Amino acid sequence: MRSWTWDPLRREFVSGGATGELRVADSWFVGDGKVRAFDRHRRRFSKAALEVGCTDADSTDFWSALIDLIPRSGEWFPRVEILGNDQPVLGFRLRLAPPRTDEPSAWIPPFSDPRRHPQTKGPDIARLSDLRTQAYEEHRCDELLLVDERGFAVESATSSLLWWEGDTLCIPHPDLAQLPGVTRSVIQDEARRRSISIEYRRVQPDDLPGHEVWLVNALHGIRRIRAFSGQLNYECARAPKRFWEWKVWLDAQMTLV
Numbered sequence: 001m002r003s004w005t006w007d008p009l010r011r012e013f014v015s016g017g018a019t020g021e022l023r024v025a026d027s028w029f030v031g032d033g034k035v036r037a038f039d040r041h042r043r044r045f046s047k048a049a050l051e052v053g054c055t056d057a058d059s060t061d062f063w064s065a066l067i068d069l070i071p072r073s074g075e076w077f078p079r080v081e082i083l084g085n086d087q088p089v090l091g092f093r094l095r096l097a098p099p100r101t102d103e104p105s106a107w108i109p110p111f112s113d114p115r116r117h118p119q120t121k122g123p124d125i126a127r128l129s130d131l132r133t134q135a136y137e138e139h140r141c142d143e144l145l146l147v148d149e150r151g152f153a154v155e156s157a158t159s160s161l162l163w164w165e166g167d168t169l170c171i172p173h174p175d176l177a178q179l180p181g182v183t184r185s186v187i188q189d190e191a192r193r194r195s196i197s198i199e200y201r202r203v204q205p206d207d208l209p210g211h212e213v214w215l216v217n218a219l220h221g222i223r224r225i226r227a228f229s230g231q232l233n234y235e236c237a238r239a240p241k242r243f244w245e246w247k248v249w250l251d252a253q254m255t256l257v
Contacts, residue, residue: 001093001094002093002094003092003094004016005017005089005091005092006062006090006092008056008090011065012065013066013069017091018083018084018089018090018091020089021085021123022123022126023052023085023122023123024054025045025080025121025122026044026079026080027219028077029097029218029221030075030076031075031097032073033071034254035254035255035256036186036250036255037182037253040182040185041218044180045057052082052088053088054082054088054090069092069094070094071094075096076096077219078092078093078094079092079095081093081122097219101142101220102247103223104143104223104226105141105142105226105227106135106142106143106145106156106225106228106229107135107138107143107145107228107229108144108228108230109131110231113146113147113148113149113177114127114131115146119179119180131157132144132157139229139230140229141229143157143215143225144156144157147205148176151205152172152173152202153205153208154172155172159181159215160178160179160216162214162215162216163214164212164242167196168196168199169188169191169197169199170199170201171184171188171200172202172203173200173201173202183216183217183222184216186250187216187222187250205231206232208225208228209234212242213236221247224243
């Protein structure tokens with residue numbers, strides 16, 4: 001991994017990572033210089049950055065310099081970030097992409113969503129990473145499903161939650177504290193283009209068995225939960241044709257940056 005820090009006076013990245021509390025972050029998958037919905041990632045990060053007083057995150061020269069640091073070959077999972085409290089610093093990390101999966105298992109923990117900033121990507125990353133490690137070591141699960149204090153499923157530690165009820169695409173209700181998922185928004189737009197019914201609903205984990213349940217994010221694209229563990233133990237049926245068709249479609253949305 002390589003790291004850079006943005007120099008606001010020289011208007012360029014300098015080698016070396018910044019230190020301090022992670023305030024905001026965003027990441028995306030890069031395959032041979034291609035990214036899906038890059039502009040949406042940029043807008044999400046810039047909006048969150050402005051909320052913590054970091055105006056450079058919305059500048060053209062910052063993003064142009066960042067794009068120049070992304071290799072045009074190989075698979076990468078870079079992260080742009082803001083660190084520090086009194087004087088926030090912009091940083092960029094170039095990371096190799098981890099293995100991508102299609103059908104993870106999900107642990108439903110016996111406690112509610114522990115995030116302190118559920119609608120901002122960044123501050124809770126370390127906490128969620130620890131819980132994912134716990135999910136794997138204790139339950140052999142790749143993901144954990146976050147459930148709020150009322151018992152409603154919100155999203156996973158790294159992905160937006162979607163599920164199908166017949167031919168209706170279901171999305172957690174907007175009043176549930178969740179991240180504004182970029183990949184979810186891409187799928188929603190395509191579903192509208194296809195005239196697919198979309199419903200915003202509240203669902204408890206016990207109501208999900210029997211439905212096709214997706215976890216979607218920038219790294220993996222669309223994944224289908226194959227099994228639940230913890231508060232609910234359930235093996236899901238084989239992936240339907242629809243899952244693979246949508247996955248192929250989404251993977252084809254990668255474009256050069």
